[in-house]
Amino acid sequence: MIMKWTFRRLYRPSSCGIERVDCERGMSDYVFGIHRGLKVVNFFKRNGIKLKKSFVLDIGCNKGGIDIAFSPFCQRIVAGDIDVERLKVAKARFKARHIRNIDLIRFDGSKLPFKRGVFRLVIINGVLEWIPWKHQEKPRDIQIRSLKEVYYVLKLKGLLYLAIENRLFPGYLIIDPHIGLPLTALVPRFIADLITRSMLGLPYKNYIYSYWELMYLLMKTGFKRVEVFVGIPSYQFPLEIIPVHCSNKDFSKAITRAFRSKLIISLINLIVITRTLRIFWPNFIVLAQKSR
Ligand SMILES: C[S@@+](CC[C@H](N)C(=O)[O-])C[C@H]1O[C@@H](n2cnc3c(N)ncnc32)[C@H](O)[C@@H]1O
Numbered sequence: 001m002i003m004k005w006t007f008r009r010l011y012r013p014s015s016c017g018i019e020r021v022d023c024e025r026g027m028s029d030y031v032f033g034i035h036r037g038l039k040v041v042n043f044f045k046r047n048g049i050k051l052k053k054s055f056v057l058d059i060g061c062n063k064g065g066i067d068i069a070f071s072p073f074c075q076r077i078v079a080g081d082i083d084v085e086r087l088k089v090a091k092a093r094f095k096a097r098h099i100r101n102i103d104l105i106r107f108d109g110s111k112l113p114f115k116r117g118v119f120r121l122v123i124i125n126g127v128l129e130w131i132p133w134k135h136q137e138k139p140r141d142i143q144i145r146s147l148k149e150v151y152y153v154l155k156l157k158g159l160l161y162l163a164i165e166n167r168l169f170p171g172y173l174i175i176d177p178h179i180g181l182p183l184t185a186l187v188p189r190f191i192a193d194l195i196t197r198s199m200l201g202l203p204y205k206n207y208i209y210s211y212w213e214l215m216y217l218l219m220k221t222g223f224k225r226v227e228v229f230v231g232i233p234s235y236q237f238p239l240e241i242i243p244v245h246c247s248n249k250d251f252s253k254a255i256t257r258a259f260r261s262k263l264i265i266s267l268i269n270l271i272v273i274t275r276t277l278r279i280f281w282p283n284f285i286v287l288a289q290k291s292r
Contacts, residue, residue, distance in 0.1 A: 021096040023089065030236055033065020040066065040123070040161065041073050043229075043241045047287075049159070054120035057153065059109045059146075060127030064090030064102070071099045074121075078114075080107040082134060108134060110146040114153045122150045125163045126236065129178060132205040139189075139207040140217075147221040151290060160223065160288040163235035165208045169282040177282075178206035211244070211278040214286065223288035228278065233258040235283045244278045 018034050020027070029035075044051060051074040058067050061079035063086050070077055079102055081087050087104050094102050107113055109124070109131045124146075131146050132139035150160055165177050165185075172185040184192040184204055192204040209217065211228065218226050228245075231238035232254045240254040251272045259265050271280050278284075 021093065023092045023096055027063070031063050031065065033062065034069045035065075036125070036236065036238065037066035037069025039238045039241065040125075041069055043238075043285075044073075051121060055118060056121045056123065057112075057114070057119045058123045058125075059112075059150070060124065060130065061090060061104075062086050064093050064104075066123060066125060067102050068093060068097060068099060071101055075101065077102045078105060078119075079103070080105045080109075082106065082108050110135065110142050110149060112149040112153050116152055117155045117158075118153050119158055120155055121159050121161060122154060123161045124150070125161070128162065128164055129206045129208050132207065139205045143207060144217060144221060147217065147223075151222050154290045156291050158290045160218075160286070160290075162218075162286040162288065163231065163283065164214070164286075165283050166210065166281055167208045167213070168210045168279055170280065171282060172208075176206070177208070179204075211284065214284060218286065218288050223290060224292045225289040227287045229285040229287065230277065230281045231283050231285055233282075235285055238285075241285055244281070244284070 018032075018038075020032070024032060041051075051070075054074045056070060056074045056077045058070075058077060058079045061067055061081050062083075064079055067077050067079040067090070079090060081090075084106055087106055091104055094104075105113070109127060128143055128146065132142045135142045147160075154160065165172065167185050169185075174182055176182070176184040179196060179200065179202075181195060181199060184195050185208060187195070189204065189207070196202050196204040215226060215228075227243070229241050229243050232240045232242065232251075235241075239258045242251065242254060252269060255265055255268050259268070271277055
């Protein structure tokens with residue numbers, strides 16, 4: 001109930017005035033996803049990152065919303081997903097929108113079929129936590145392997161854009177953002193596994209991380225420069241993407257636009273003032289560079 005109440009008070013775009021083609025009618029705003037992609041494109045522009053001549057890889061592209069947004073702003077995109085049905089929808093969307101610079105490939109994010117140093121940018125938006133599902137190995141090991149694969153296919157100055165939920169966000173203690181059970185996000189993994197096995201008959205695989213765990217994972221993989229941002233209110237529907245260490249002034253403008261409840265706004269202001277954003281914010285957006 002608390003989550004529902006909070007969710008109703010969040011900013012949510014309804015296609016943001018972007019026209020839908022036939023095969024997109026009836027899609028949820030989340031799956032439509034073009035507005036999300038446009039926000040990410042703007043984020044790169046604002047940070048002075050030019051992509052015009054770049055090769056971009058989108059891992060777990062779903063039905064291609066982000067790629068549609070990116071297509072005019074980079075040279076070529078390779079969009080891949082493990083799910084063939086989703087790729088078929090993406091294909092129909094690209095065709096209907098006359099987009100010709102996106103190649104669709106079915107692949108597993110933990111085993112990328114590309115040579116070393118091909119891509120300027122790799123996007124993993126809300127996917128790292130799903131990759132372990134098709135594997136028997138420990139979820140964390142598979143996730144590290146996937147990040148190593150990304151590291152391998154990136155150019156020397158290449159960037160990883162990674163969006164994922166924050167394990168420490170108190171709301172996820174009440175409801176795990178992926179499996180909808182209480183406690184599983186925060187408790188030790190073996191206890192989370194006991195809970196999901198007893199309540200759902202499934203292992204616990206949707207590993208998400210705290211700020212420090214995520215930093216450690218990326219450094220362990222080899223990334224040299226890691227900057228952390230947050231999506232306001234979420235990385236799925238970002239109204240703003242701003243640095244986790246940003247000042248109170250930058251933040252307050254964005255949160256007044258993103259949240260409708262005065263109570264939530266005051267709580268967030270408290271988090272900003274006490275500089276505990278990286279502990280309590282629900283999501284992280286990481287920009288990690290392969291080498292300095
Ligand atoms: C929550 S959706 C994110 C979609 C997209 N990145 C976006 O932001 O609109 C997760 C996607 O990851 C895909 N996926 C899950 N496991 C994968 C894997 N091992 N390799 C590639 N894609 C995977 C799913 O099929 C799904 O389309």
